[in-house]
Amino acid sequence: MTDVVQRIRGGDARALGRLLRALDDGHEGAVETLAALCDGRSAARVVGLTGIPGAGKSTLTACLVKAYRDRGLRVGVVAVDPSSPFSGGAILGDRIRMQAFAGDPDVFIRSVATRGNLGGLTKSCRNVVQALSGAGFDVVLVETVGVGQDEVDIVHLAETNVVLTLPGTGDGVQAIKAGLLEIADIFVVNKADLDGTHQAVRQLEMLLDLEGAERHGWTVPVLQTVATRAEGIDALLTALDGHKGHLDNTAEGERRGRMRAEAELREGIHSAIEAQVLARVGGPDVLERWANDVMEGRKTVAEIVDQVIAAPDQEG
Ligand SMILES: Nc1nc2c(ncn2[C@@H]2O[C@H](COP(=O)(O)OP(=O)(O)OP(=O)(O)O)[C@@H](O)[C@H]2O)c(=O)[nH]1
Ligand SMILES: [Mg+2]
Incomplete structure:
Protein backbone atom coordinates (compact mmCIF):
# COMPACT_ATOMS: atom_id res chain seq x y z
CA MET A 1 0.00 0.00 0.00
CA THR A 2 1.42 3.36 -0.96
CA ASP A 3 2.24 6.06 1.51
CA VAL A 4 -0.44 8.34 0.03
CA VAL A 5 -3.15 5.73 0.43
CA GLN A 6 -2.12 5.16 4.02
CA ARG A 7 -2.16 8.86 4.78
CA ILE A 8 -5.58 9.39 3.20
CA ARG A 9 -7.02 6.43 5.07
CA GLY A 10 -5.53 7.86 8.21
CA GLY A 11 -7.62 10.99 7.70
CA ASP A 12 -5.11 13.30 6.00
CA ALA A 13 -7.44 15.76 4.25
CA ARG A 14 -4.62 17.53 2.43
CA ALA A 15 -3.41 14.30 0.88
CA LEU A 16 -6.97 13.58 -0.19
CA GLY A 17 -7.30 17.04 -1.72
CA ARG A 18 -4.03 16.57 -3.59
CA LEU A 19 -5.17 13.25 -5.00
CA LEU A 20 -8.42 14.82 -6.21
CA ARG A 21 -6.50 17.60 -7.96
CA ALA A 22 -4.13 15.08 -9.51
CA LEU A 23 -7.12 13.13 -10.84
CA ASP A 24 -8.67 16.26 -12.33
CA ASP A 25 -5.37 17.24 -13.93
CA GLY A 26 -4.88 13.73 -15.29
CA HIS A 27 -1.55 13.27 -13.49
CA GLU A 28 0.25 10.05 -14.01
CA GLY A 29 -0.43 7.46 -11.34
CA ALA A 30 -3.47 9.23 -9.91
CA VAL A 31 -5.92 6.67 -11.28
CA GLU A 32 -3.82 3.85 -9.82
CA THR A 33 -3.71 5.58 -6.44
CA LEU A 34 -7.49 5.93 -6.49
CA ALA A 35 -7.82 2.23 -7.31
CA ALA A 36 -5.49 1.31 -4.45
CA LEU A 37 -7.41 3.57 -2.11
CA CYS A 38 -10.74 1.95 -3.01
CA ASP A 39 -9.36 -1.59 -3.00
CA GLY A 40 -11.26 -3.76 -0.57
CA THR A 250 -34.99 -5.78 -3.31
CA ALA A 251 -33.49 -6.28 -6.75
CA GLU A 252 -33.58 -2.49 -7.18
CA GLY A 253 -30.27 -1.90 -5.43
CA GLU A 254 -28.55 -4.34 -7.73
CA ARG A 255 -30.28 -2.93 -10.79
CA ARG A 256 -29.07 0.56 -9.96
CA GLY A 257 -25.59 -0.67 -9.17
CA ARG A 258 -25.44 -2.30 -12.58
CA MET A 259 -26.71 0.88 -14.24
CA ARG A 260 -24.00 2.89 -12.49
CA ALA A 261 -21.30 0.44 -13.53
CA GLU A 262 -22.59 0.51 -17.10
CA ALA A 263 -22.57 4.30 -17.23
CA GLU A 264 -19.04 4.38 -15.83
CA LEU A 265 -17.88 1.84 -18.41
CA ARG A 266 -19.47 3.70 -21.28
CA GLU A 267 -17.85 6.91 -20.12
CA GLY A 268 -14.46 5.28 -19.65
CA ILE A 269 -14.59 3.73 -23.11
CA HIS A 270 -15.73 7.00 -24.62
CA SER A 271 -12.87 9.01 -23.17
CA ALA A 272 -10.29 6.31 -23.93
CA ILE A 273 -11.38 6.21 -27.57
CA GLU A 274 -11.45 9.98 -27.80
CA ALA A 275 -7.93 10.21 -26.40
CA GLN A 276 -6.73 7.50 -28.78
CA VAL A 277 -8.33 9.02 -31.84
CA LEU A 278 -7.11 12.53 -31.04
CA ALA A 279 -3.60 11.23 -30.45
CA ARG A 280 -3.71 9.66 -33.91
CA VAL A 281 -4.53 12.95 -35.59
CA GLY A 282 -2.05 15.07 -33.68
CA GLY A 283 -3.45 15.76 -30.23
CA PRO A 284 -6.35 17.73 -28.75
CA ASP A 285 -5.06 21.01 -30.25
CA VAL A 286 -6.49 20.08 -33.63
CA LEU A 287 -9.95 20.54 -32.18
CA GLU A 288 -9.49 24.29 -32.24
CA ARG A 289 -8.43 24.27 -35.86
CA TRP A 290 -11.35 22.07 -36.83
CA ALA A 291 -13.75 24.22 -34.89
CA ASN A 292 -12.58 27.14 -37.04
CA ASP A 293 -13.11 25.04 -40.17
CA VAL A 294 -16.67 24.39 -39.07
CA MET A 295 -17.30 27.99 -38.07
CA GLU A 296 -16.01 29.33 -41.34
CA GLY A 297 -17.92 26.79 -43.38
CA ARG A 298 -14.91 24.98 -44.84
CA LYS A 299 -16.04 21.62 -43.53
CA THR A 300 -18.97 20.07 -41.74
CA VAL A 301 -18.66 18.24 -38.45
CA ALA A 302 -19.70 15.01 -40.17
CA GLU A 303 -16.89 15.36 -42.74
CA ILE A 304 -14.31 15.90 -40.05
CA VAL A 305 -15.53 12.97 -38.00
CA ASP A 306 -15.35 10.68 -41.03
CA GLN A 307 -11.85 11.91 -41.74
CA VAL A 308 -10.75 11.35 -38.12
CA ILE A 309 -12.13 7.83 -37.96
CA ALA A 310 -10.41 6.95 -41.22
CA ALA A 311 -7.06 8.51 -40.25
CA PRO A 312 -4.18 6.02 -40.13
CA ASP A 313 -2.01 5.69 -37.02
CA GLN A 314 0.79 8.20 -36.89
CA GLU A 315 4.27 6.87 -36.51
CA GLY A 316 5.97 7.34 -33.16
N1 LIG B 1 -37.61 30.79 4.59
C1 LIG B 1 -36.72 29.83 4.37
N2 LIG B 1 -35.56 30.11 3.74
C2 LIG B 1 -34.69 29.11 3.53
C3 LIG B 1 -34.94 27.79 3.93
N3 LIG B 1 -33.89 27.02 3.55
C4 LIG B 1 -33.03 27.83 2.94
N4 LIG B 1 -33.48 29.09 2.93
C5 LIG B 1 -32.80 30.29 2.36
O1 LIG B 1 -32.85 30.22 0.94
C6 LIG B 1 -31.66 30.77 0.37
C7 LIG B 1 -31.01 29.75 -0.55
O2 LIG B 1 -30.56 28.66 0.22
P1 LIG B 1 -29.40 27.69 -0.28
O3 LIG B 1 -29.28 26.61 0.72
O4 LIG B 1 -28.19 28.46 -0.64
O5 LIG B 1 -30.08 27.14 -1.61
P2 LIG B 1 -29.40 26.25 -2.75
O6 LIG B 1 -30.48 25.40 -3.31
O7 LIG B 1 -28.20 25.57 -2.24
O8 LIG B 1 -29.01 27.35 -3.80
P3 LIG B 1 -27.99 27.21 -5.06
O9 LIG B 1 -26.83 26.38 -4.61
O10 LIG B 1 -27.65 28.62 -5.35
O11 LIG B 1 -28.78 26.58 -6.15
C8 LIG B 1 -30.77 31.16 1.54
O12 LIG B 1 -30.95 32.53 1.79
C9 LIG B 1 -31.32 30.33 2.69
O13 LIG B 1 -31.12 30.94 3.96
C10 LIG B 1 -36.17 27.51 4.61
O14 LIG B 1 -36.48 26.38 4.98
N5 LIG B 1 -37.02 28.56 4.78
MG1 LIG C 1 -26.17 25.57 -2.91
Whole structure:
Protein backbone atom coordinates (compact mmCIF):
# COMPACT_ATOMS: atom_id res chain seq x y z
CA MET A 1 0.00 0.00 0.00
CA THR A 2 1.42 3.36 -0.96
CA ASP A 3 2.24 6.06 1.51
CA VAL A 4 -0.44 8.34 0.03
CA VAL A 5 -3.15 5.73 0.43
CA GLN A 6 -2.12 5.16 4.02
CA ARG A 7 -2.16 8.86 4.78
CA ILE A 8 -5.58 9.39 3.20
CA ARG A 9 -7.02 6.43 5.07
CA GLY A 10 -5.53 7.86 8.21
CA GLY A 11 -7.62 10.99 7.70
CA ASP A 12 -5.11 13.30 6.00
CA ALA A 13 -7.44 15.76 4.25
CA ARG A 14 -4.62 17.53 2.43
CA ALA A 15 -3.41 14.30 0.88
CA LEU A 16 -6.97 13.58 -0.19
CA GLY A 17 -7.30 17.04 -1.72
CA ARG A 18 -4.03 16.57 -3.59
CA LEU A 19 -5.17 13.25 -5.00
CA LEU A 20 -8.42 14.82 -6.21
CA ARG A 21 -6.50 17.60 -7.96
CA ALA A 22 -4.13 15.08 -9.51
CA LEU A 23 -7.12 13.13 -10.84
CA ASP A 24 -8.67 16.26 -12.33
CA ASP A 25 -5.37 17.24 -13.93
CA GLY A 26 -4.88 13.73 -15.29
CA HIS A 27 -1.55 13.27 -13.49
CA GLU A 28 0.25 10.05 -14.01
CA GLY A 29 -0.43 7.46 -11.34
CA ALA A 30 -3.47 9.23 -9.91
CA VAL A 31 -5.92 6.67 -11.28
CA GLU A 32 -3.82 3.85 -9.82
CA THR A 33 -3.71 5.58 -6.44
CA LEU A 34 -7.49 5.93 -6.49
CA ALA A 35 -7.82 2.23 -7.31
CA ALA A 36 -5.49 1.31 -4.45
CA LEU A 37 -7.41 3.57 -2.11
CA CYS A 38 -10.74 1.95 -3.01
CA ASP A 39 -9.36 -1.59 -3.00
CA GLY A 40 -11.26 -3.76 -0.57
CA ARG A 41 -13.21 -0.83 0.80
CA SER A 42 -16.96 -0.91 1.07
CA ALA A 43 -18.69 1.91 -0.77
CA ALA A 44 -20.02 4.94 1.04
CA ARG A 45 -23.73 5.64 1.17
CA VAL A 46 -24.22 8.22 -1.61
CA VAL A 47 -27.16 10.60 -1.40
CA GLY A 48 -27.92 13.20 -4.06
CA LEU A 49 -29.62 16.50 -3.29
CA THR A 50 -30.95 18.13 -6.42
CA GLY A 51 -33.33 20.96 -7.07
CA ILE A 52 -33.86 24.33 -8.62
CA PRO A 53 -31.47 27.15 -7.69
CA GLY A 54 -32.15 28.61 -4.29
CA ALA A 55 -34.40 25.77 -3.13
CA GLY A 56 -32.22 25.36 -0.06
CA LYS A 57 -30.03 22.45 -1.09
CA SER A 58 -26.92 23.72 0.67
CA THR A 59 -28.82 24.61 3.82
CA LEU A 60 -30.42 21.18 3.89
CA THR A 61 -27.09 19.53 3.11
CA ALA A 62 -25.62 21.23 6.17
CA CYS A 63 -28.53 19.87 8.25
CA LEU A 64 -27.85 16.36 6.99
CA VAL A 65 -24.13 16.67 7.66
CA LYS A 66 -24.92 17.54 11.24
CA ALA A 67 -27.49 14.76 11.58
CA TYR A 68 -25.10 12.12 10.25
CA ARG A 69 -22.28 13.46 12.42
CA ASP A 70 -24.61 13.09 15.41
CA ARG A 71 -24.84 9.43 14.46
CA GLY A 72 -21.07 9.27 14.58
CA LEU A 73 -20.68 8.88 10.83
CA ARG A 74 -17.98 10.47 8.68
CA VAL A 75 -19.54 12.67 6.00
CA GLY A 76 -18.27 13.95 2.67
CA VAL A 77 -19.96 16.65 0.60
CA VAL A 78 -19.58 17.21 -3.13
CA ALA A 79 -21.05 20.51 -4.24
CA VAL A 80 -21.33 20.85 -7.99
CA ASP A 81 -20.67 24.38 -9.12
CA PRO A 82 -21.82 26.26 -6.06
CA SER A 83 -20.83 29.43 -7.87
CA SER A 84 -23.55 28.99 -10.47
CA PRO A 85 -24.71 32.26 -11.99
CA PHE A 86 -28.18 31.60 -10.57
CA SER A 87 -27.11 31.53 -6.98
CA GLY A 88 -25.38 34.92 -6.98
CA GLY A 89 -23.26 35.08 -3.88
CA ALA A 90 -24.68 31.92 -2.37
CA ILE A 91 -21.18 30.57 -2.18
CA LEU A 92 -20.52 32.98 0.67
CA GLY A 93 -23.57 31.64 2.48
CA ASP A 94 -22.33 28.12 1.83
CA ARG A 95 -18.98 29.00 3.36
CA ILE A 96 -20.59 30.41 6.45
CA ARG A 97 -22.91 27.42 6.83
CA MET A 98 -20.10 24.97 6.41
CA GLN A 99 -17.89 26.89 8.80
CA ALA A 100 -19.61 24.94 11.55
CA PHE A 101 -17.72 21.89 10.33
CA ALA A 102 -14.33 23.54 9.86
CA GLY A 103 -11.78 21.65 11.86
CA ASP A 104 -13.91 18.51 12.01
CA PRO A 105 -11.69 15.87 10.40
CA ASP A 106 -14.72 13.69 9.80
CA VAL A 107 -16.29 16.18 7.41
CA PHE A 108 -14.77 16.75 3.98
CA ILE A 109 -16.23 19.27 1.54
CA ARG A 110 -15.27 19.51 -2.11
CA SER A 111 -16.57 21.82 -4.81
CA VAL A 112 -16.55 20.73 -8.42
CA ALA A 113 -16.89 23.46 -11.03
CA THR A 114 -18.80 23.11 -14.27
CA ARG A 115 -16.62 25.53 -16.16
CA GLY A 116 -13.14 24.62 -17.26
CA ASN A 117 -13.63 21.02 -16.38
CA LEU A 118 -12.18 19.26 -19.38
CA GLY A 119 -12.28 15.77 -17.99
CA GLY A 120 -16.02 15.99 -17.64
CA LEU A 121 -18.13 16.96 -14.69
CA THR A 122 -19.57 13.53 -14.05
CA LYS A 123 -16.16 11.90 -14.08
CA SER A 124 -14.76 14.49 -11.75
CA CYS A 125 -17.68 13.98 -9.32
CA ARG A 126 -17.38 10.22 -9.53
CA ASN A 127 -13.69 10.47 -8.66
CA VAL A 128 -14.53 12.48 -5.57
CA VAL A 129 -17.29 10.07 -4.53
CA GLN A 130 -14.98 7.07 -5.00
CA ALA A 131 -12.05 8.72 -3.25
CA LEU A 132 -14.26 9.61 -0.29
CA SER A 133 -15.49 6.02 -0.14
CA GLY A 134 -11.94 4.77 -0.18
CA ALA A 135 -10.93 7.30 2.44
CA GLY A 136 -13.49 5.74 4.75
CA PHE A 137 -16.31 8.27 4.67
CA ASP A 138 -19.60 6.60 5.52
CA VAL A 139 -21.91 9.01 3.74
CA VAL A 140 -21.34 11.24 0.71
CA LEU A 141 -23.83 13.99 -0.07
CA VAL A 142 -23.83 15.30 -3.64
CA GLU A 143 -25.45 18.70 -4.20
CA THR A 144 -26.33 19.70 -7.78
CA VAL A 145 -28.81 21.99 -9.46
CA GLY A 146 -29.76 19.14 -11.74
CA VAL A 147 -30.27 21.14 -14.90
CA GLY A 148 -28.53 20.17 -18.10
CA GLN A 149 -27.38 16.77 -19.24
CA ASP A 150 -24.16 16.75 -17.23
CA GLU A 151 -26.00 17.32 -14.02
CA VAL A 152 -28.68 14.80 -14.81
CA ASP A 153 -25.85 12.30 -15.31
CA ILE A 154 -24.45 13.23 -11.95
CA VAL A 155 -27.63 12.30 -10.13
CA HIS A 156 -27.06 8.74 -11.30
CA LEU A 157 -23.97 8.61 -9.10
CA ALA A 158 -26.22 8.60 -6.06
CA GLU A 159 -28.06 5.58 -4.72
CA THR A 160 -30.82 7.77 -3.41
CA ASN A 161 -31.88 11.09 -4.85
CA VAL A 162 -33.61 13.75 -2.84
CA VAL A 163 -35.30 16.37 -5.03
CA LEU A 164 -36.01 19.74 -3.45
CA THR A 165 -38.69 22.17 -4.42
CA LEU A 166 -40.13 25.16 -2.65
CA PRO A 167 -43.64 26.50 -2.26
CA GLY A 168 -45.22 29.11 -4.47
CA THR A 169 -44.84 30.44 -8.01
CA GLY A 170 -45.31 27.03 -9.54
CA ASP A 171 -41.71 26.11 -8.80
CA GLY A 172 -42.70 22.58 -7.94
CA VAL A 173 -43.89 22.16 -11.47
CA GLN A 174 -40.76 23.83 -12.77
CA ALA A 175 -38.61 21.20 -11.12
CA ILE A 176 -40.63 18.51 -12.77
CA LYS A 177 -40.24 20.12 -16.15
CA ALA A 178 -36.50 19.95 -15.62
CA GLY A 179 -36.83 16.17 -15.69
CA LEU A 180 -36.46 15.68 -11.98
CA LEU A 181 -39.69 13.78 -11.40
CA GLU A 182 -38.20 10.57 -12.73
CA ILE A 183 -35.08 10.72 -10.63
CA ALA A 184 -36.70 11.58 -7.30
CA ASP A 185 -36.69 8.86 -4.66
CA ILE A 186 -37.75 11.38 -2.04
CA PHE A 187 -39.37 14.75 -2.64
CA VAL A 188 -38.80 17.55 -0.18
CA VAL A 189 -40.78 20.77 -0.18
CA ASN A 190 -38.27 22.97 1.61
CA LYS A 191 -39.10 26.43 2.98
CA ALA A 192 -42.23 24.91 4.46
CA ASP A 193 -42.43 28.04 6.59
CA LEU A 194 -43.65 29.93 3.52
CA ASP A 195 -47.19 30.21 2.16
CA GLY A 196 -48.27 27.66 -0.38
CA THR A 197 -46.49 24.67 1.15
CA HIS A 198 -49.64 22.64 1.38
CA GLN A 199 -50.50 23.29 -2.28
CA ALA A 200 -46.98 22.41 -3.38
CA VAL A 201 -47.15 19.10 -1.50
CA ARG A 202 -50.58 18.32 -2.98
CA GLN A 203 -49.39 19.23 -6.46
CA LEU A 204 -46.43 16.88 -6.21
CA GLU A 205 -48.50 14.09 -4.75
CA MET A 206 -50.95 14.42 -7.60
CA LEU A 207 -48.19 14.31 -10.19
CA LEU A 208 -46.71 11.24 -8.54
CA ASP A 209 -50.13 9.60 -8.48
CA LEU A 210 -50.56 10.35 -12.16
CA GLU A 211 -47.36 8.63 -13.14
CA GLY A 212 -48.08 5.78 -10.73
CA ALA A 213 -46.45 6.54 -7.41
CA GLU A 214 -45.01 3.05 -7.07
CA ARG A 215 -41.59 2.61 -8.62
CA HIS A 216 -40.07 -0.80 -8.39
CA GLY A 217 -41.90 -1.24 -5.11
CA TRP A 218 -40.95 2.13 -3.64
CA THR A 219 -43.49 4.85 -2.96
CA VAL A 220 -41.91 8.28 -3.34
CA PRO A 221 -42.69 10.29 -0.21
CA VAL A 222 -43.28 14.04 -0.28
CA LEU A 223 -41.79 15.58 2.85
CA GLN A 224 -41.64 19.11 4.22
CA THR A 225 -38.61 20.80 5.76
CA VAL A 226 -37.55 24.17 7.05
CA ALA A 227 -33.83 23.81 6.52
CA THR A 228 -32.97 27.15 8.13
CA ARG A 229 -34.50 25.87 11.38
CA ALA A 230 -33.48 22.22 10.91
CA GLU A 231 -37.14 21.17 10.96
CA GLY A 232 -38.22 17.94 9.32
CA ILE A 233 -34.73 16.48 9.28
CA ASP A 234 -35.62 13.42 11.35
CA ALA A 235 -38.38 12.47 8.92
CA LEU A 236 -35.96 12.96 6.03
CA LEU A 237 -33.39 10.69 7.70
CA THR A 238 -36.08 8.07 8.27
CA ALA A 239 -37.05 8.24 4.60
CA LEU A 240 -33.39 7.98 3.57
CA ASP A 241 -32.94 4.92 5.80
CA GLY A 242 -36.15 3.47 4.38
CA HIS A 243 -34.93 3.88 0.83
CA LYS A 244 -31.58 2.35 1.70
CA GLY A 245 -33.43 -0.64 3.16
CA HIS A 246 -35.51 -0.87 -0.01
CA LEU A 247 -32.37 -0.94 -2.17
CA ASP A 248 -30.70 -3.54 0.02
CA ASN A 249 -33.70 -5.82 0.26
CA THR A 250 -34.99 -5.78 -3.31
CA ALA A 251 -33.49 -6.28 -6.75
CA GLU A 252 -33.58 -2.49 -7.18
CA GLY A 253 -30.27 -1.90 -5.43
CA GLU A 254 -28.55 -4.34 -7.73
CA ARG A 255 -30.28 -2.93 -10.79
CA ARG A 256 -29.07 0.56 -9.96
CA GLY A 257 -25.59 -0.67 -9.17
CA ARG A 258 -25.44 -2.30 -12.58
CA MET A 259 -26.71 0.88 -14.24
CA ARG A 260 -24.00 2.89 -12.49
CA ALA A 261 -21.30 0.44 -13.53
CA GLU A 262 -22.59 0.51 -17.10
CA ALA A 263 -22.57 4.30 -17.23
CA GLU A 264 -19.04 4.38 -15.83
CA LEU A 265 -17.88 1.84 -18.41
CA ARG A 266 -19.47 3.70 -21.28
CA GLU A 267 -17.85 6.91 -20.12
CA GLY A 268 -14.46 5.28 -19.65
CA ILE A 269 -14.59 3.73 -23.11
CA HIS A 270 -15.73 7.00 -24.62
CA SER A 271 -12.87 9.01 -23.17
CA ALA A 272 -10.29 6.31 -23.93
CA ILE A 273 -11.38 6.21 -27.57
CA GLU A 274 -11.45 9.98 -27.80
CA ALA A 275 -7.93 10.21 -26.40
CA GLN A 276 -6.73 7.50 -28.78
CA VAL A 277 -8.33 9.02 -31.84
CA LEU A 278 -7.11 12.53 -31.04
CA ALA A 279 -3.60 11.23 -30.45
CA ARG A 280 -3.71 9.66 -33.91
CA VAL A 281 -4.53 12.95 -35.59
CA GLY A 282 -2.05 15.07 -33.68
CA GLY A 283 -3.45 15.76 -30.23
CA PRO A 284 -6.35 17.73 -28.75
CA ASP A 285 -5.06 21.01 -30.25
CA VAL A 286 -6.49 20.08 -33.63
CA LEU A 287 -9.95 20.54 -32.18
CA GLU A 288 -9.49 24.29 -32.24
CA ARG A 289 -8.43 24.27 -35.86
CA TRP A 290 -11.35 22.07 -36.83
CA ALA A 291 -13.75 24.22 -34.89
CA ASN A 292 -12.58 27.14 -37.04
CA ASP A 293 -13.11 25.04 -40.17
CA VAL A 294 -16.67 24.39 -39.07
CA MET A 295 -17.30 27.99 -38.07
CA GLU A 296 -16.01 29.33 -41.34
CA GLY A 297 -17.92 26.79 -43.38
CA ARG A 298 -14.91 24.98 -44.84
CA LYS A 299 -16.04 21.62 -43.53
CA THR A 300 -18.97 20.07 -41.74
CA VAL A 301 -18.66 18.24 -38.45
CA ALA A 302 -19.70 15.01 -40.17
CA GLU A 303 -16.89 15.36 -42.74
CA ILE A 304 -14.31 15.90 -40.05
CA VAL A 305 -15.53 12.97 -38.00
CA ASP A 306 -15.35 10.68 -41.03
CA GLN A 307 -11.85 11.91 -41.74
CA VAL A 308 -10.75 11.35 -38.12
CA ILE A 309 -12.13 7.83 -37.96
CA ALA A 310 -10.41 6.95 -41.22
CA ALA A 311 -7.06 8.51 -40.25
CA PRO A 312 -4.18 6.02 -40.13
CA ASP A 313 -2.01 5.69 -37.02
CA GLN A 314 0.79 8.20 -36.89
CA GLU A 315 4.27 6.87 -36.51
CA GLY A 316 5.97 7.34 -33.16
N1 LIG B 1 -37.61 30.79 4.59
C1 LIG B 1 -36.72 29.83 4.37
N2 LIG B 1 -35.56 30.11 3.74
C2 LIG B 1 -34.69 29.11 3.53
C3 LIG B 1 -34.94 27.79 3.93
N3 LIG B 1 -33.89 27.02 3.55
C4 LIG B 1 -33.03 27.83 2.94
N4 LIG B 1 -33.48 29.09 2.93
C5 LIG B 1 -32.80 30.29 2.36
O1 LIG B 1 -32.85 30.22 0.94
C6 LIG B 1 -31.66 30.77 0.37
C7 LIG B 1 -31.01 29.75 -0.55
O2 LIG B 1 -30.56 28.66 0.22
P1 LIG B 1 -29.40 27.69 -0.28
O3 LIG B 1 -29.28 26.61 0.72
O4 LIG B 1 -28.19 28.46 -0.64
O5 LIG B 1 -30.08 27.14 -1.61
P2 LIG B 1 -29.40 26.25 -2.75
O6 LIG B 1 -30.48 25.40 -3.31
O7 LIG B 1 -28.20 25.57 -2.24
O8 LIG B 1 -29.01 27.35 -3.80
P3 LIG B 1 -27.99 27.21 -5.06
O9 LIG B 1 -26.83 26.38 -4.61
O10 LIG B 1 -27.65 28.62 -5.35
O11 LIG B 1 -28.78 26.58 -6.15
C8 LIG B 1 -30.77 31.16 1.54
O12 LIG B 1 -30.95 32.53 1.79
C9 LIG B 1 -31.32 30.33 2.69
O13 LIG B 1 -31.12 30.94 3.96
C10 LIG B 1 -36.17 27.51 4.61
O14 LIG B 1 -36.48 26.38 4.98
N5 LIG B 1 -37.02 28.56 4.78
MG1 LIG C 1 -26.17 25.57 -2.91
